[in-house]
Amino acid sequence: MSVGAAEREPRDLVEADSTADAPPAPESSRRILVVEDNEDTRQSFQQLLELSLGIDVDIARDGTQALTMLAERPYSVMITDLRMPKLDGMKLIEEIQARRLPVTTIVTTGHGSIDEAVQAMRMGAYDFLTKPPDPQHLCVLVERALRERTLQDELAALRAQIGDRHAFWNVLSKCPRMFEIFELIGHIAETTTTVLIEGETGTGKEQVARAIHQASSQHRRGPFVAVHCAALPETLMESELFGHEKGSFTGAAAQRKGRFELANNGTLFLDECGDIPMSMQVKLLRVLQERRFERVGGNQAIEIDVRVIAATNRNLEVMVKEGKFREDLYYRLNVVKIDLPPLRLRPEDIPLLATYFIQKYARSGNNPPHLSQEAMERLLSFAWPGNIRQLENAMERACVTARNGIIRPENLPPDLQPKAGPGKASLRADLTRPLAEQLAEITTAFEKRYLRKALRKARGHVGRCAKISGLSRRSVSAKIAQYKIDTAAYKPK
Missing domain, CATH: 1.10.8.60 (Helicase, Ruva Protein; domain 3)
Incomplete structure (x- = not known):
């Protein structure tokens, strides 16, 4: 599994940013709930946190009231005493875990019972404080919990998106370059066009090939058959691809269908096609041209209707220039080319x-x-x-x-x-690709990361970002537009 096989197969997509680039949690959910049976402590916690953090703080007098409030609206952080009437802090944490309520819990205890606080953390509490807490320590702890909660809320939103807006058949992505690939797949779905996929190891070439096959499933009912060319010895490759007749060679005890025949009316995926020996490239070219072949040891022509998708982590164009790959086969495979971007x-x-x-x-x-x-x-x-x-x-x-x-x-x-x-x-030097191309990729990736980091520090203010970077405001604005960075995602809520 490489690009991320989704359990379901929705097909719409959107685009977003990276380093903490999922949108921040909605402002309405950035609230704190203080659960405390002592009215003076409740009020002091509420006033301290509202004045210090500038965030809304609600209060509850016991665990029962807190559960009701948690069910009515989302809270980012809950600060609860452990010992309260009706429903105590331990039972409250149990209920929160049982109901899977998305709130980060900090417990307080005025009884010096560290054991209880540790037990609460084992049950899922984020941290604990002994009463009376140091105001500065309380605010620092709550700020840290809010940052963690925001990230968890963003990840929860991503989980929903996985089964919703960011999956194309079996491929997950929010990247604009991948959207272009998805659109291309949609265009070729109803055809039998041969496709060449180039990309580094681990970028998900087979998953994209399967996406093409699945997108074509309404028009082509045959199976998806994969051949890993690098794993096949030259002596067996012809038999694997075209099959053989009984007695055609030592050990051929029965007739055997090859991968082309098995993939009829479907898709044949030739993985690592750059490793196909030159002797086999000639025969493969003939099949792609004529759409017919004979089994090894046979003389009966077998016609096929197969879409061929070839994939490689090598640059076939360079291999052609070096005489390691047939030029005519390269152009036969390279009808529609898909360049998969690396994860970086x-x-x-x-x-x-x-x-x-x-x-x-x-x-x-x-x-x-x-x-x-x-x-x-x-x-x-x-x-x-x-x-x-x-x-x-x-x-x-x-x-x-x-x-x-x-x-x-x-x-x-x-x-x-x-x-x-x-x-x-x-800085991985790939000698199969031009230096200028790799330098451009590295520069682009670094500029994006730098601007995002600067925007986080400037809290989304383009002018301050320009001052940090030493560029003009106009240059920074142009780069933000070029890289489709959403400055609103970095502004405080």
Whole structure:
């Protein structure tokens, strides 16, 4: 699985930004609920938080009233005493977990019972405070909890989008370049046009090929048959592709249909077609031209109606110039070409795909763990040389090692941890591609990341962003428009 196989097959898409680029949680949900049986403490908490954080704070006198209020409207953070009449803090946390209410809980206790507070954290509380809390510490803790809650709300929205607006057949993306590919797939769905997919290892070439097949399923009822050309020895490739007659060679005890024949009225996917030997390229070219072949050892022509999709992580045009790939076969395959962008050029897809993989690999019977803000930033800053396949493996490991329902940076694989020499991870020299093209990609990716970071620091103010970057306001505005960065996403709510 590479580009992210969705369980369902919706087909609409939209576009968004990357580093914390999902839209912030709606302002209405950025509220705090204080649950406390002591009226003076309730009022002091409410006044302190409203004045210090500038956020709406509601109050409840016990757990029963709090549950009613939580059901009526969303809250980002709840601060609750542990010992209260009617429904105490422990029972309140149990009910919140049972009802899966999306609120971050901070517990307070005035009885010096650290054991109770620790037990509450094991049940799902975010942190605890002893009463009376230090006002500054309380505000810092609540601010941190609000940031974590915002990220979790964004990820919850992404989970909804996975089954809704950002899936095209079996491919997940929010990237404009991928939208162009999806549109192209829609255009060729009703045809038998041969397609060539080029992209780095792990970018999801087979998933895109399957998307083409599925988009064509109303017109072409045959199966999707995949052949991994690099895994087949030259001596077996002809038999695998075209089949053989009984007795045609030693060990041919019975007639066998080849992959072309099995894919009739469907799709034949030739993965890593750049590894097809020159001797086989001639025979493959003839089949693509004539749409007929004979089995090995046979003389009866078999006609086929097959769409061929070829994929490679190598530059076939360069291979043609080097004499390693037939020019006529290249042009026969390259009727419609799809260039899959690597994950480092699709940063807006990282949160979407990470969320999907977390859902996929969550422990059976448990809610999917949440990505902490620090872990998400680590994912967004990594270059992903192994692309989506590497991201999937990272999320599987994180789900296995996560504790208390939160994925932290230490749960990510060691190769995602920071290394000395910043920037080296993103500078992979690919000698199969022109230097100017790679420099342009690196510059674009760095400019996007720089502008987003500057906008976060400037809280969405373009003028302050220009001052930080040392560019004119006009230049910054032009780059923001070029990269389709939504400045509103960085403005305080």
